[in-house]
Amino acid sequence: QRKVIFEQRIELMADEAVNETVADMRHDVVDDVVSRCIPEKAYAEEWDTAKLKDEVQRVFGLDLPVEDWAHEEGIADAEIRERLLKAVNEKAARKAAQFGPDITRQIEKAVLLQTLDGLWREHLVTLDHLRQVIGFRGYAQRDPLNEYKTEAFTLFEALLARLREHVTGQLMHVELQMQPPELPEADLEHLEAQHINPMTGENEMAGDVALMERPAAAQQIDPARPETWGKVPRNSPCPCGSGKKYKHCHGRYA
Template sequence: RERIIDATTKKMAEKAATWGPEVMRDLEKSLLLQVLDQVWKEHLLALDHLRQGIGLRAYGQKDPLNEYKSEAFEMFNQMLAELDDRITMILSHMEVQLTDVDDIDLYDRPDPNTYKMYRDPDFVDMGDEDTIFMEGNQNRTRSNAIHTSPLTLRQAADEIDPEDPSTWGKVGRNVTCPCGSGKKFKHCHGSNK
């Protein structure tokens, strides 16, 4: 046993010396997180299976709650042992190929100016006859609707008359009513629609 422990300690020390302590710690950290995530998911699935079948223990005159607690604790200890085994196995077999840092371009991204925007006219929201467009013309063709955009709320607020519901256009149900009452539209003027 001592011979195996000495051999593995020597091998891990050689790897740490070859890769450098910082790279080794980063590898150990990322490996631990990945393996822990995988083992934890398996543990949760096993607990779910245990929970589904634990009710049958009542037929054997055993308290299902106490049985669940004891078996879940035992499964947790097995999960920790499995975690240690997997990490040790992977670390002992891992080989890292380091490349020169100057060869790696971490910020190599395509130029966003080379992208072209494609707009499919069949998927443009034309609105309805109450939608207000920038030019004010409500009768638009599909091709012209691509180049126009609805007014912002601030621009449209100048054209809305709180006294005249015909100038409100399409109002969302959960938006404050344009009449100025402070109520939601669905509880004010939208309740009779």
């Protein structure tokens, strides 16, 4: 079992696309779902069409009139399988067209590998529990090794069935929501080109390109009136027009 799973995983990792594997899984899952609700060689009156409708909705996300199909004269379970498979494949094709080939390949491969890894870990735990149970059966004059092999094989078959259904179900329900990233609104009044020195607390823009904090929109800067200057970066030219840096002029008294 371990060898089979590991070899399959290596193949999946090497394959650029797994669409054929996914398509085979869809086909098998359709057969499994129909077989659970329409037993082989059963009469139409024995078909559990209500359960089939629920299973189709749960696994494939499709609301199909399977109960109406079952009441059609002369309908056979093979025809129901064909109709269901056609509807499932059409939905898969619509999703592939919506996502595009590249994203579809990425989604299929990611879902398949992640599901395989998760179910395999669960399977190993189940096998460990089985070993303990089989050990007790040895006291009942049974061959523990044969018991273990038989039940382990049954569990492995169930694992593969769960893998097919989980992968198919996830891919049939997956949706992509493309939303542009939300950007915070810019507060233009406080977007200042400045860099504060952590040692001095001063603005250290290269040269004298630091911008003065804008005063109120209606207020005009008057070189003769310091109260109109607002907060002036210390390395900026002094608004008084002296040509000196603010920290060496009026900033000395601020």
